[in-house]
Amino acid sequence: MTRFGLLLTSDSFASQSLASALLFAKTAVNHGHCIDHIFLYQDAVCSAAQHIDLPADEPDLSAELAQFCQQHNIALLFCVTAAEKRGVVSDRLMARDGYTSAGLAEFAMRQSNIDKLVQF
Amino acid sequence: MAELIVNDTPLALDKHGYLANMQLWNKQVAEEFARLENIALTNAHWEVVHFVRQFYLEFNTSPAIRVLVKAMAQQLGPDKGNSKYLFMLFPQGPAKQATRIAGLPKPAKCL
Amino acid sequence: MRNILLLQRSSPFNDGKGREALDMILAMAAVEHSISVLFSADAVYQLLPTQDHTDFKLKAYPRSFKLFDLYDIEQVCVCQQALKQRGINAADLSIDVTVLDANGIAELFARQHQVISS
Numbered sequence: 261m262t263r264f265g266l267l268l269t270s271d272s273f274a275s276q277s278l279a280s281a282l283l284f285a286k287t288a289v290n291h292g293h294c295i296d297h298i299f300l301y302q303d304a305v306c307s308a309a310q311h312i313d314l315p316a317d318e319p320d321l322s323a324e325l326a327q328f329c330q331q332h333n334i335a336l337l338f339c340v341t342a343a344e345k346r347g348v349v350s351d352r353l354m355a356r357d358g359y360t361s362a363g364l365a366e367f368a369m370r371q372s373n374i375d376k377l378v379q380f
Numbered sequence: 381m382a383e384l385i386v387n388d389t390p391l392a393l394d395k396h397g398y399l400a401n402m403q404l405w406n407k408q409v410a411e412e413f414a415r416l417e418n419i420a421l422t423n424a425h426w427e428v429v430h431f432v433r434q435f436y437l438e439f440n441t442s443p444a445i446r447v448l449v450k451a452m453a454q455q456l457g458p459d460k461g462n463s464k465y466l467f468m469l470f471p472q473g474p475a476k477q478a479t480r481i482a483g484l485p486k487p488a489k490c491l
Numbered sequence: 492m493r494n495i496l497l498l499q500r501s502s503p504f505n506d507g508k509g510r511e512a513l514d515m516i517l518a519m520a521a522v523e524h525s526i527s528v529l530f531s532a533d534a535v536y537q538l539l540p541t542q543d544h545t546d547f548k549l550k551a552y553p554r555s556f557k558l559f560d561l562y563d564i565e566q567v568c569v570c571q572q573a574l575k576q577r578g579i580n581a582a583d584l585s586i587d588v589t590v591l592d593a594n595g596i597a598e599l600f601a602r603q604h605q606v607i608s609s
Contacts (some may be wrong), residue, residue: 269605302511302609323544341488342511371493371524377605406597446521451561490513 262293265374267367268304277380278307278321282328284378289332296374298329299367300338300359302379307347308338308359326358328350335370386412388407396486402436405483417472421447421481425469431455433482437472442487447476494525496599498608502533503553509537510552514607520562525564528559530588535573540585548589568599587589 266285272278285295287289300308307322315319329336343349355361371377384398386408390480392400399405399413405478410429414421421429423465435443444449445463454463475487497516501508512545520526530538543579559567569588574581581590600606 267609298604301515341514343526363517363523368519368524371495371519371605372520377607439558440551441558444521447517447558447561454561466528 261374262288263374264288264293264295264296265370265377266298267377267379268298268300268307269302271303272307272321274303277304278325281378281380282321282325285325285328285334285357285379286297290355290359295332295334297337297370298325299362299370300336301342301367302362303346305338305343305346307350308343308352308355310356312356322356323358326356330358336360339364339367384412385407391396394485398486400437402483402485403422406480408485410481413483417470417481419477419481420472422469425478425481427456427460428452428466428469428474428478429482432478436479436482436484442479442484443475444487445473448475448478492524493521493604494602495605495607496603497527497528499534499537500532501609503537503541503549504547508609509534510550512607513552513555515607515609517562520564524580526562526565527568527603528564529568529570529591529596531537531570531573531596533573535569535579538569538584538586538588540583540584541554541580542560544582553585554584559586561572565601568595569571570596 266281268277268281275296283296285298288295307325310320313321326336336358337360338355340349340363343355343361349355349361382393384399391404394400395428398442399409413420432443432448435451439464449461449463449466459465464475470477479485479487493570497512497519499512501510533602541551541553542599567577567586567588568591569581569584571592574590581588
């Protein structure tokens with residue numbers, strides 16, 4: 261069994277990163293591996309926005325990721341500073357359900373818990 | 381936008397109540413911020429305020445508490461470069477309060 | 492404690508990637524992982540001495556690289572080929588760096604537990 265950490269740094273609309281990360285996470289868990297955390301940084305923090313609004317025929321990967329992490333008890337974190345810079349969250353604007361605000365310090369400390377970090 | 385009035389001159393503040401333009405800082409501005417923070421500035425406070433301002437000018441960033449402690453320990457010795465001493469001077473958070481009094485932007489909270 | 496390499500690939504003039512990578516470097520170093528930084532490709536431009544280049548409307552964050560000492564980040568490396576391709580001398584860079592050729596870079600990567608790129 262391998263303990264993974266996942267780091268997302270690209271925007272989920274402009275790139276395939278969130279879709280790939282989700283596929284990777286599901287496959288890893290199905291094969292008996294464990295995922296300690298999924299951390300959103302740089303443009304990937306946009307997936308933590310509460311007001312994401314998609315037409316019914318487009319997959320809401322951000323919601324799917326949150327649901328997956330909840331099911332499997334995986335810490336789903338985003339960098340609060342990167343999110344505030346982009347207006348994704350603020351004092352008056354909460355993150356989307358299932359996304360937890362964290363600091364880079366927490367991400368840094370979690371590196372000791374894992375065998376491999378995979379970046380998307 | 382919020383303002384700080386110093387000598388009848390209004391100075392713009394950012395969203396977090398920090399000085400919007402760090403060039404406009406002077407001693408009176410520091411004293412006014414200290415009043416808002418409920419801090420009576422002593423020589424020990426001024427030493428830290430000047431230290432963080434110098435830090436900013438050199439590194440172009442406001443120091444988070446951990447770095448502030450380390451940098452002060454290197455330059456001023458362990459008596460001053462420890463968080464107990466800094467919290468005694470700035471009870472609400474040394475990095476947060478000292479940078480505000482020094483007219484600098486708020487340090488990043490995630491570091 | 493982990494050996495973690497932060498790989499910088501982006502020019503400082505186009506986006507904020509290098510800026511956010513710097514925050515990541517400092518956060519990693521603050522929790523006492525053993526941190527190495529490698530500047531490659533257009534990221535070598537981050538190492539040119541800059542003051543506030545206000546024309547670009549970007550923060551002159553490369554000035555904060557002088558903090559690497561304070562954070563005990565000893566391994567600051569730059570890709571030899573990237574410098575050569577851009578006609579930059581290692582002596583003109585704003586901080587002390589170790590210049591690595593392809594073999595040196597391969598050895599650096601082999602020592603890491605984690606690699607994070609920006």
